[in-house]
Amino acid sequence: MKIFLLLFLVIINSRSFAQANYWQQQADYKIEVSLHDEDHSLDGDLQATYANNSPDTLHFLWVHLWPNAYKNDKTAFSDQLLENGNTAFYFADEEKRGYINRLNFIVDEKPATISDHPLHQDIVKLLLPEPLAPGETAHIKTPFHVKLPYLFSRSGYLNKSYQVTQWFPKIAVYDRTGWHEMPYLDQGEFYSDFGNYRVGITVPSGFVVAATGSLKEKITGNNTTQYEYEQNNVHDFAWFADKDYLVKEDTLLIENRVIKLAAYYREKNAAAWSQSIDYIKSAVRTKSEWLGAYPWNTVTVVESAADGMGAMEYPTITVISPTKNNQELDYLINHEIGHNWFYGILASNERDNPWMDEGMNAYYDRKYMMAKYGVEVPQWLNTKSKFLNSRMPGDAEKLALEILTVMKGSQPISTPAADFNNLNYNVVAYTKTALWLQEMERVMGQEKFAAFMKAYYDTWKFRHPSPHDFLALARPYLGDKADSLFRLIETTTPIQKTYKKNIQLRSFFSFWDTDKHHYIFVAPAIGYNAYDKIMAGMLVHNYTLPPVPVQFVGSVLYGTGSKSINGIGQVSWQKFIKQKSSVEIGVSGASFNMDSYQPTGQEKHFLRYTKAVPFLRYFFPVKNPRSRISTFFQWKTYLIRETGLSFSYDSVQQVYLAAYPEQKRVLNQLSFETQNARVLYPWKANITAEQGQSFVRLGFTGNYFFNYPKSGGLAVRLFAGKFIYTGDKSFTTRFETNRYHLNLTGAKGYEDYTYSNYFVGRNEFEGLGSQQIMIRDGAFKVRTDLLSSKIGKSDDWLFALNFTTSIPSAINPFSLTPLKIPLKAFADIGSYAEAWEKNASTGKFLLDAGLQLSLFDNTINIYVPLVYSKVYSDYFKSTITKKRFVRNISFSIDVEQLSMKKLLTRAGL
Numbered sequence: 001m002k003i004f005l006l007l008f009l010v011i012i013n014s015r016s017f018a019q020a021n022y023w024q025q026q027a028d029y030k031i032e033v034s035l036h037d038e039d040h041s042l043d044g045d046l047q048a049t050y051a052n053n054s055p056d057t058l059h060f061l062w063v064h065l066w067p068n069a070y071k072n073d074k075t076a077f078s079d080q081l082l083e084n085g086n087t088a089f090y091f092a093d094e095e096k097r098g099y100i101n102r103l104n105f106i107v108d109e110k111p112a113t114i115s116d117h118p119l120h121q122d123i124v125k126l127l128l129p130e131p132l133a134p135g136e137t138a139h140i141k142t143p144f145h146v147k148l149p150y151l152f153s154r155s156g157y158l159n160k161s162y163q164v165t166q167w168f169p170k171i172a173v174y175d176r177t178g179w180h181e182m183p184y185l186d187q188g189e190f191y192s193d194f195g196n197y198r199v200g201i202t203v204p205s206g207f208v209v210a211a212t213g214s215l216k217e218k219i220t221g222n223n224t225t226q227y228e229y230e231q232n233n234v235h236d237f238a239w240f241a242d243k244d245y246l247v248k249e250d251t252l253l254i255e256n257r258v259i260k261l262a263a264y265y266r267e268k269n270a271a272a273w274s275q276s277i278d279y280i281k282s283a284v285r286t287k288s289e290w291l292g293a294y295p296w297n298t299v300t301v302v303e304s305a306a307d308g309m310g311a312m313e314y315p316t317i318t319v320i321s322p323t324k325n326n327q328e329l330d331y332l333i334n335h336e337i338g339h340n341w342f343y344g345i346l347a348s349n350e351r352d353n354p355w356m357d358e359g360m361n362a363y364y365d366r367k368y369m370m371a372k373y374g375v376e377v378p379q380w381l382n383t384k385s386k387f388l389n390s391r392m393p394g395d396a397e398k399l400a401l402e403i404l405t406v407m408k409g410s411q412p413i414s415t416p417a418a419d420f421n422n423l424n425y426n427v428v429a430y431t432k433t434a435l436w437l438q439e440m441e442r443v444m445g446q447e448k449f450a451a452f453m454k455a456y457y458d459t460w461k462f463r464h465p466s467p468h469d470f471l472a473l474a475r476p477y478l479g480d481k482a483d484s485l486f487r488l489i490e491t492t493t494p495i496q497k498t499y500k501k502n503i504q505l506r507s508f509f510s511f512w513d514t515d516k517h518h519y520i521f522v523a524p525a526i527g528y529n530a531y532d533k534i535m536a537g538m539l540v541h542n543y544t545l546p547p548v549p550v551q552f553v554g555s556v557l558y559g560t561g562s563k564s565i566n567g568i569g570q571v572s573w574q575k576f577i578k579q580k581s582s583v584e585i586g587v588s589g590a591s592f593n594m595d596s597y598q599p600t601g602q603e604k605h606f607l608r609y610t611k612a613v614p615f616l617r618y619f620f621p622v623k624n625p626r627s628r629i630s631t632f633f634q635w636k637t638y639l640i641r642e643t644g645l646s647f648s649y650d651s652v653q654q655v656y657l658a659a660y661p662e663q664k665r666v667l668n669q670l671s672f673e674t675q676n677a678r679v680l681y682p683w684k685a686n687i688t689a690e691q692g693q694s695f696v697r698l699g700f701t702g703n704y705f706f707n708y709p710k711s712g713g714l715a716v717r718l719f720a721g722k723f724i725y726t727g728d729k730s731f732t733t734r735f736e737t738n739r740y741h742l743n744l745t746g747a748k749g750y751e752d753y754t755y756s757n758y759f760v761g762r763n764e765f766e767g768l769g770s771q772q773i774m775i776r777d778g779a780f781k782v783r784t785d786l787l788s789s790k791i792g793k794s795d796d797w798l799f800a801l802n803f804t805t806s807i808p809s810a811i812n813p814f815s816l817t818p819l820k821i822p823l824k825a826f827a828d829i830g831s832y833a834e835a836w837e838k839n840a841s842t843g844k845f846l847l848d849a850g851l852q853l854s855l856f857d858n859t860i861n862i863y864v865p866l867v868y869s870k871v872y873s874d875y876f877k878s879t880i881t882k883k884r885f886v887r888n889i890s891f892s893i894d895v896e897q898l899s900m901k902k903l904l905t906r907a908g909l
Contacts, residue, residue: 062125101144449477501518535560550571567589791871
């Protein structure tokens with residue numbers, strides 16, 4: 001007992017010592033600003049009073065000039081947007097960018113100079129004319145001019161609607177750990193000193209203004225309106241101006257103080273905002289009850305003019321993108337108003353510790369929703385379909401976190417905002433922190449946890465608590481469980497409760513309660529090819545999210561044309577090792593008819609292929625979770641059995657007899673692939689070596705995409721291949737390996753020697769099925785498959801360059817249609833070994849070019865060759881006598897575009 005008392009006294013004394021030695025700076029601002037809507041600019045004058053409450057003498061101040069984040073594409077803001085997959089700002093027109101200039105700093109009536117930050121254009125160092133000693137105050141003045149950007153992020157304009165945030169020269173925080181100068185970022189919020197604000201805003205007549213704090217005066221002139229706002233003890237100031245605002249107002253009594261409430265919204269969304277004041281009241285009441293009384297006199301919610309921009313909080317005011325779902329609006333208003341406590345009052349360094357704002361606030365979001373609606377979050381994926389809704393996750397945020405955890409893609413809660421990848425920031429900083437606090441509540445008990453959070457609020461309100469401060473305050477409430485609980489924010493250990501899963505049979509698919517059930521799904525299946533015709537059957541699989549270690553899919557299909565049973569399937573075991581690293585072992589298989597032959601007067605015979613493919617795939621780990629690079633190697637062995645077709649001559653009956661021998665072959669395939677799926681200039685490189693009887697086939701494929709400023713871009717593909725005989729290069733071996741030879745022109749179904757691509761008519765030489773090709777090898781879009789000797793085929797070496805470019809909407813006739821079909825142009829150029837021989841039948845370089853229609857996210861591509869080398873022209877004239885233009889059209893079907901792996905890669909997993 002004595003030891004316990006001693007430890008308790010040490011904790012209390014340490015806390016008291018830390019409190020006694022705590023200090024923070026104060027920055028008061030008086031600003032006069034005018035909005036010029038003709039050029040979307042601001043002119044202002046700033047006066048700041050900076051109190052040095054630190055024990056240190058300061059010789060300079062770091063000052064944020066955050067409008068300069070929009071100055072060009074060489075800022076941290078621009079770089080981060082690209083990393084997060086957004087090119088809108090990078091390719092923005094100059095007039096849509098922004099900046100701040102016309103600065104002239106005066107400190108204590110003396111001219112002061114500024115110097116550039118070594119890394120960031122939106123930060124400057126203000127050199128003080130005289131050192132600022134502890135306890136002293138500096139008075140700073142400067143004019144400033146801001147060219148507001150288009151609304152790419154939080155601040156800017158959209159038409160004549162203005163969101164004016166992070167807009168004035170703002171002194172960075174100097175605290176116990178030093179200076180915290182930080183560039184403006186879209187992902188990652190802010191850290192600022194408390195102060196008193198007096199802001200005068202002049203706008204053209206007709207504009208309605210909403211702003212931080214209390215409106216003290218409004219003066220209407222001939223062409224302008226002046227608004228005067230005041231607010232003490234806040235660390236930021238934001239304002240919004242629009243001519244279309246409708247306003248709802250009311251009051252709320254909190255601890256004998258009258259709080260003014262206001263909602264600014266647009267008429268077209270009036271129905272959704274009809275209960276907005278009630279939502280504001282609920283949010284303020286609950287947080288005041290659960291944490292501590294709301295301290296200021298106003299609460300304002302503003303509807304943004306921009307769809308899909310999300311929401312953002314500022315002291316006493318918040319902005320929210322339009323939503324037509326009442327429950328979702330209630331959730332968002334509650335969340336953003338909640339930031340007045342976490343961020344506004346408990347002003348932690350959110351850039352370094354986003355969990356202390358977003359995560360704590362998300363905990364109270366869940367508490368609010370459960371108390372009001374009986375669910376912790378809205379069903380974000382709600383649709384009009386009962387069928388889909390019953391299969392969508394009840395808590396999409398928890399499911400996303402579980403997927404990250406299972407796939408070893410999760411980052412620790414303690415990760416700084418800028419170091420999170422986009423998905424982790426939205427899932428870990430918010431949801432996982434909320435679940436961690438729920439676990440803390442479970443350990444403490446509800447009453448003790450409620451008392452702890454009130455004590456945290458009361459102890460650190462209007463100050464800058466750090467993670468150490470929060471955890472130190474929690475220790476007495478947690479006792480010996482504190483260390484194990486606190487370690488969870490430093491690791492990727494899951495917080496969620498683990499259930500013993502049962503097996504459930506369901507139709508089609510489901511993401512509902514996947515943490516409780518192992519699903520096996522059954523669904524009808526349908527297929528088609530030219531030989532089996534329409535196929536109908538059943539599909540059985542266990543594919544869901546998060547992925548389970550052992551996955552299987554199988555489909556049995558009855559072919560109405562062949563009257564035979566066909567099928568396809570795969571079973572695999574996958575283990576996730578670390579960030580984007582995994583190993584997968586499995587076997588796949590398929591069996592379908594791939595050709596048919598009907599002797600005169602006899603029954604039709606179907607030629608079948610059956611394959612079994614054991615495989616091993618390993619993805620290498622990625623050190624930087626924000627990286628879009630992935631690298632893997634893969635081994636496959638194709639064990640293939642095919643029904644052949646051969647003829648023999650019966651000299652007695654003087655007829656040819658058909659035989660259908662069973663043939664077996666084995667192909668070993670080793671691939672190495674690396675890609676960067678970044679949004680700007682993505683690339684991919686693949687090296688594949690294949691070995692079969694008497695040959696080795698080597699191929700390199702490289703892809704690079706050059707983005708265009710407005711939209712679309714130029715895709716460049718390079719292929720280089722080498723075919724090597726491992727034995728004699730005889731007529732027999734050349735004939736036996738013909739289907740493996742390198743192809744300059746589009747590969748046909750019979751050349752798909754691994755049966756890995758879907759073909760409508762794999763061995764057709766007439767009709768639509770004959771016009772399908774594969775984008776492989778040289779990938780020319782012209783076809784020369786009507787004769788046995790194809791143009792551009794080589795059993796030595798071959799290379800090709802393929803170009804595909806989008807066509808601007810202004811000259812794309814399909815852009816006028818409701819479907820907005822993307823029209824592209826293609827061009828191919830290449831060469832092969834035989835073209836360099838003496839007396840070659842073709843020129844050394846061949847080419848083709850034409851137009852391309854890409855449908856269903858590039859799953860189906862239709863090619864119309866318009867220009868091609870003379871050898872192709874001569875070939876077409878000699879072999880295609882009718883409908884030459886139509887029969888020269890080719891198409892490809894890329895089923896890989898629909899793969900789960902591709903979808904997960906797009907999501908950043």
